[in-house]
Amino acid sequence: MSNTPSELLRIWVFRQLSEAPGNWLNGHLETLLTAPSRQAFDIAFGMIPRKLGKEDLVLSDEDLADADAARAGWNPRLWSLDQAARVMLLVNLSNDASENFAARFKDLHGIADVSELLALYSGLPLYANPEALVEFAALGLRTNIKAEFEAISHKNPFPAEQFTENPWNNMVLKALFIGVLLEPIQGLDKRANPELARILHDYAHERWAAERIVSPELWRCIGPFAQGELLEDFQRLIDTGNETEKKAAALALTLAPASEACAKVRAQLSEFDEMIEKGELTWATIADDMFENSLAITRKLNTEVELKR
């Protein structure tokens, strides 16, 4: 039988720990199992980075496959050791039926530092009764701290599974607004909707009016609804866009509803058909292009982009 997320976290964390921190963590896990108390939890949760350090969690491709098998969409690739240990504690707590986990989550969240926030949010797909946590995730997305925003929105199946249309659309728009990549957001194509396409169309025109660059990723959410004035945006990309924008247009239009007008636009982008077919042009390669062709000038955070003309 395959491992649960909590068991996987335990394996990954302990194999990376030397004896002293390993014993420390083991002792606290034992206490939380045999004599659980809020205070014991808070101490262990708070002390984890001091005791275990903040190195990156070392994971193989096989580990990542195990993660996805244990919980579809779970991707701990960029987690740190302390983050993983904290999430393990949180997952165990959420599995304790005698605990009101949402209340504990709220309490911890209320006085959390940034690394605690990252742990709380990146564990969202793993907690029991995720419905009760939707409001905290939506609240967290109001942050201006990009890392906090990304802990919820990136490599996390929770938003696509739990958000209704309004918070979903707000998340996508805000990601573009604060310069966070869309590509690591799970479920973008599945959750595409005409309202979001309209919002992003308006947003693109607002940017163009201010002579600012529009993220090439934006067209992915408009593609499935590319008709009428939304389709006209793509003609503008063909006429005035750079290479990456044209590639994005070509990719986005593979999702567009068939029409004569659409075929006419797509015909102008036929140079990219073969690349798309061979899988050489994807939204992941667009994201890479954004960094490489100076559309984005920095790659300081994991996936932050800064758009410059």
Add this chain to the structure above:
Amino acid sequence: MMFIDSHAHMISRTTDDYEAMAAAGVVAVIEPAFWLGQPRTHVGTYIDYLSSIIGFERFRAGQFGIRHYCTVGLNSKEANNEELAEGVMEILPRFALKDGVVAIGEIGYDDQTELEDKYFRLQIDLALELDLPVMVHTPHRDKKRGTIRSMEVCKEHGIDPSKVVIDHNNEETVRDVLDRGYWAAFSIYPSTKMGTERMVDLLKEYGPERIIVDSACDWGISEPLGVAKTAMLAKQKGIDDETIRLVCYQNALDAYGQSGQMKEDDWLNPPAIDQRTVYEGNSILRGQREPVVGELTSKHTLDNLIIE
């Protein structure tokens, strides 16, 4: 040259200040919890304030390549509001072990009242329990007596002087502080505390041992480049580089580094997770810009009308 400003209320400062500090070579700041100018009336606002200095302010500093640390504590002025003070004391232990908290502070005396005394003592005990350094704010009024009294109380509670920074010193207090083995910090703050020229004279007289220069910049008319300007002036006046390095960088690191929460590696070789999240790296350390103290051009002129 790298600088640490070990007393800076960045929550009250603009992004221009962060830019100027980074350009001048400031690699790290310590933000002591303090009084906001307007007295707080609820413990809830205090909680949110502490959350701001462990959270958003840290992120804000990181955008400019500056590492941000803080101290948490009940300041002496607000210790006089007993209801608020009790509430703060209750939540303080939960904040004291957060990421980047390097001391309990700034605590001490303002008017030297009984309530101030009570909460100063309780917080020294908390620091002892958590093995954290203490940052002591010395009073503006009746300063010398207040400073000596602060040290007497520290002694009575058995905290090692090497774990205590006595801040806002002047010519009248420094001798007592150094003689008793405490760190002596000086705040380069125009008109009220210490000036750069007087500071250089003090360095000539006392040397670098256990002396720390900070700016204490806040919402008042103050100077976020206080540390860098002191360093430049000291150099011009012939103070040796090693002395400048100690008082404007290393001593603060040694004093507050005792918390285990502040290491040189934090800015020279930061953990990957921090680089992905809260710290974008220092442009000077990346070799992109030379420190330009004294040549900074203000954005607040009408010479350049283009805003993009």
